[in-house]
Amino acid sequence: MTQNLSEGDWSATFDDINFPEYEYEEINLNEKLAEELKISETLCNQLRNKYESLGKYYNHINNILSEKQELKNTIVDLNQTNDHNSKLIKVLVKTLEERSKEIQEKDNVIQEKDCVIQEKDNVIQEKDCVIQENNVIQEKDCVIQEKDNIIQERGYMIQEKDCVIQENDREIQKIQEKYNAAQEKNRKIQKIQEKDKIIQEKDSVIQEKDSVIQEKDSVIQEKDCVIQEMDKKIKEIRLQNKTLTEESSKYQYENNKNNSAALKYDITNLQHSLENYITKCKGNVDININEIQKLLKKYESNSVITKDHKPLIKAVLQRHVIEQIFKYGEEYFQFANLNKYKKYGSGTETYLYNKANELINLAEIFAAKRDGVDETTKLLPVKLRQIFAALGNRGFNKVIKKKKKTSSHEFISEYQDILNEEINKYRKFGDPERKREIEDMAGSIIQKVINLFWFRLEVQEPIAEYIWFKYNDKIDPSYMEGTWEDDEIDKIVVDICYFPVIAQEFDKKSKRQIYTPAGILHKYK
Template sequence: PKINELEEQINNLIKKNTLLEDEASSYQSALGAATNFQLSDNDQNHAVKLNNDIADLNDNIKNYVTNLKQNIVVNIKEVKKLLSLYKCPVEIKDQRTSRLLIQAVLQRHVIEIIFESATQYFQYSGRPQLEHLESQIVSKECELSELLNYASKYRSGNDEITHVAPIKLRQQIYSILSNRGFEDTCRENNTAYEHPFITNCKRKLNDIMNGLRIINDRQMKSDSEKLAVTIIREVVNIFYFRLKVQEPVVQHSWFSYNARLDKTLMDGNQYDSDYENLYVDLCYFPLIGKDLMSENRKVYTLAKV
């Protein structure tokens, strides 16, 4: 009987030990997930998916600007002002001869218009309002991340969670914004309306672009203007949300006029010739990558020049 009792006690101890091991394994797994910054392959913000979406954005902007050929008249006078704005002294001859350069500066201007509108939107610091929800979320994330950094720095402890909390918070917040940010606003009666930021930015973008290149074909003009909403959402989503889901945060950078062409950082038609002796006329899509100022930088998307 005593032997049976001992065997039963041993079996019970083995079961308890197994449960404790499972619990510890579960805790370690949860801790690993909490301290892991890598994105899964099926995450929409994974580098491969992000690069594909950046390429799609490039195509959409090009289509929005149009090929500047049939039924389209370029306002040469205003385009010259744009080139001056972006510090490009290259002389425009006429629409046909300088078509590629005109396309490039218009594509650059599309991005800059959206950047300007988004920057103004995220600077909002007034009373909480539904139309400024994204701005308020971003503001609170910055505030809470700073407080968590203080907790990690000025409160004793050796846990890993506190140390990585600001990074995980940033990733989660901007992942949420990349899914829901600037989508249609829902009403209580199950109807929805376009986000006011999208409406205002769309109107501004179309008005400016219609003054720079006049589309005389009604259907073509309508298609182009409808594409504006997609482009605005893509630009804000990528540059203001999705790049910040990455760890470290992915950066973007423009190249200035007369920068030496570099095939590791830039993509352009000029490479058909002796690129080592060529220089940038205009950068119309920024370089995107991690640690861009470091020798160990990781390039996501080459700059378009």
């Protein structure tokens, strides 16, 4: 049987449930707690609405139960009064029983919902406990905040004290450094005092020695006076010797221009003349780079020339000047060209040169093929070579004509113009006066080259020789000179040889005598 509840009883029961209303603004919780409170409030509102709906439903059920009771009472009355309506009553009773079952089922549903509501009430009570605990936490947070403020203030105080302590540490460090410096100074003072004692001891020894030295100084001063007088006499003697030596050297050179010293002097003089003739190739001088490059190929060099390569330009031009004069000399001294010059005029040198070689060859054959031993025959080829000494002294000098007038040698005047024309292919002067001054040197250079290489070398005993070095030959400072460092020798080779080495017995290293080393311009390997 279901319990019959009146509307007033339902309202009283619902009102007995306490739903506290929370004011969220007054609760100082974190965001998560505020969200949970909002959810709890929403659940409470939903539960309140469901209780109100259930109250209305219970009222409706009570009305149905009251109607049922009335119907039963009516049925009993009808059973008693009218059996005719018994069937109708059964039908009604059956209908009422069905309605009762439906009501019973709904009561079960309501009870289940009551259980759910009871569980939610428990959840709400648990959250109320949490809220109360949060209030306690909030109070503790206030206490913690106050303590944090105190800790922060003490932290500031600690920082200030740390600054003071750091400043004190710096002061202590400075004091310690000063103390260490003072100790170091004390140690130095002690060392100085010890050294002072040693110095004092040495001073006493020195003073004793000074007295000895002073005595010796007096003796030395007396000897110095004697030495000074002797030095004056020595200087006078040396000056006299120098004057005599210079006069002797001059006399020897003038009387024997074919000795080794004179030969070296003339070689050096020729080298200076070549440098002056070639010039520095700077200033108002136009260089034909293409022709210079072709000329360099003639000597097998693969270097590439630009206007900035002045040393290489000068070297190749100097080599070309010497080679051209060699060519002119070979043309002049050939037997086939003897008829070109008068025998007793400009051809005298070539006739004499060729006859001397012929006589020397005959003298050597005569000494070798005729039996006997004597110095005259043995020395005849050497004495005949004195013809070359005469040619070296006066060869290609000016020719004396009638009334003792002189004129340039025909060979010199002819080839002077040819040489200037040849070298002007490679360089041109912008200044006419400078051009005339340089070209006037050509005749003197031709004479010096011919006299040196054709005559002067033949006079030496044994006969001297000249050697050109080729492109890529190894550098040997013993018979080569150039602008290299000693530690570069293994890294460089010959680029061009612009003056040959002149030497005696060059191939015999033990007997080799160098008159002048080869002029070399090098390149790196």
